[in-house]
Amino acid sequence: MTDVKKQVEDIIKIGIKTEIEGQHFYSTLAQKIQNPDARKKIETLAIDEVNHERTLRALYKKLVGTDVSELPAEGLAIFKNAFGDGPLAEADKFRLIELAMEAERLTAKHYADGMAKSTDAGIREVFAELTAEEDGHYDMLAAEREALRGNINWFSYGDSSMMEE
Amino acid sequence: MATKSPLQRGVFAVTQSDHSFSPDVVDHFLHPRNVGSVENATAAVELVNEICGDNLQMSVKISAGKIEAIKFRSEGCAVAVASASKLTEAVTGRTIAEADNLAKSAVASVQQGTHSEKQHCLDIVLLAWQKLLAEINTK
Numbered sequence: 001m002t003d004v005k006k007q008v009e010d011i012i013k014i015g016i017k018t019e020i021e022g023q024h025f026y027s028t029l030a031q032k033i034q035n036p037d038a039r040k041k042i043e044t045l046a047i048d049e050v051n052h053e054r055t056l057r058a059l060y061k062k063l064v065g066t067d068v069s070e071l072p073a074e075g076l077a078i079f080k081n082a083f084g085d086g087p088l089a090e091a092d093k094f095r096l097i098e099l100a101m102e103a104e105r106l107t108a109k110h111y112a113d114g115m116a117k118s119t120d121a122g123i124r125e126v127f128a129e130l131t132a133e134e135d136g137h138y139d140m141l142a143a144e145r146e147a148l149r150g151n152i153n154w155f156s157y158g159d160s161s162m163m164e165e
Numbered sequence: 166m167a168t169k170s171p172l173q174r175g176v177f178a179v180t181q182s183d184h185s186f187s188p189d190v191v192d193h194f195l196h197p198r199n200v201g202s203v204e205n206a207t208a209a210v211e212l213v214n215e216i217c218g219d220n221l222q223m224s225v226k227i228s229a230g231k232i233e234a235i236k237f238r239s240e241g242c243a244v245a246v247a248s249a250s251k252l253t254e255a256v257t258g259r260t261i262a263e264a265d266n267l268a269k270s271a272v273a274s275v276q277q278g279t280h281s282e283k284q285h286c287l288d289i290v291l292l293a294w295q296k297l298l299a300e301i302n303t304k
Contacts, residue, residue, distance in 0.1 A: 020217065020242045027195055027246065043195050050186075050194075050243045057282055067282040071217045 004117055005063070011114040012060045013068060015130075018075030018107055019056065022049035025079040025103075029096060032088055033154045041144060045100075045137055052130060059126055076110060078103040093154040094145065101141045108134035186243070186278040190251075193275075194243040199253035201236045208300035210293050216285040219245055223253075223293040227301060232256050232264055237293075244286040248275040252290055261301065268294050 026046035033039040060068050082099055108131050115127035148154070186194070202209070202224045209224035219241035226234045235257055237249040248271070255271040256264035272287050279287065 017217070020219070021240075023194075023243050024240050024246075027197075027243070030195060031197075046195060046243075047191065053242065054280070057280070069216070073218045 004119065008114055008117050008123070009060070009064060011110065011117065012056050012063065013071055014075050015107070015110060015114070016053055016056045016060070016068060016075070017071045018078075018103075018110070019049045019053040020071075021075045021077065021079050022046075022103065022107075023053070025082055025100070028083060029100075032083075034156065035152065035154050038144065038152075038154050041140065045140075048133065048137065052133070055126060055130065059123060063120070063123060076103070076106055078106060088155050090153055090155055093148055097141055097145045097148065101138055101145070104134045104138040104141060108138065186247070187274075190243075190247045190275050190278055193247040193250040193254075197246050197250035199234075199236045199250065199257070200238060202238065203234045203236050207304065208297045210296040210300070212289055212293050212296070214241070214245075214285060214289045217241070219286070219289070221245065221249065221289055221293050223249065223297060225297050225301070227261070231258060231260055233258075235297075241289075242283070242286055244275060244279050244283045245290060248272045248287050248290045249293075251275060252294060261298065265298065 023046055026042050026049060030039050030042040030046060033042060057068060079099065082096065088096075111127045111131040111134060115124050115131060118124045118127060202222065203226045205226060206224035207227040209222070211220070211222045213220050219239065221241060222238040224236055225232060235253045237253055239245050239249055251271040251274060252268045255267040259267060269291065272291050276284075276287055
């Protein structure tokens, strides 16, 4: 096996584990959000991460010829202890959304790295699209963060004023 | 006509219908039932999936021969969360004898939309259930 192929293989494995970490983070966050519009957006991100995991598993099979036999213990591990032990305060929404933005930025960079290292045009194309999707997630989260600077609540929705898109 | 991307074409199984989750499974992933740990549990297990490293905890309280409460915690993927959620929902309030088949059916219902490569995510949920049963039977 060439070094480059092994590197791409590892990028895919870490990507799969990172997508699983993202599924857990976004689905847990969505369950805590009372604001229905915001909750829907975060649920969409959770589902996107499920699809990304599937894409990466298929990509691995295309590259290696077998299913992934074992994943690393951690992906990019950006969401570790994101929620803590206590209840979330409204102010936590900025910390959590910025954590998610950082995760999307690093994941996009991870896939861009995969694209740069891959020699197969089909694999490069998939990495390119995954990079674009993670960039899209970042932009969506950035827009949500700007909306939150107004009078919009996540965790205490009953206290918020009229929702604005 | 715009060229479709690999994801849009479903080239990498993203949108293949045979590997799409049912709305029920998506609902259990996004809104899992019985998350947490049971107080004064009759039996409790914690497992780590050796293939993907995911952790699963499950605990159960038996009262008057029935499953009074069963809860789980998972930092795993959608398949692991949905199957654990469906299993706990299916067996709550049932006798042990009734519960075993219901548990297997609940997990099998998630299997229908799951790629075989993710079988280990279903297996760990059933293994946790079997270990709970074994622990209950020793008491």
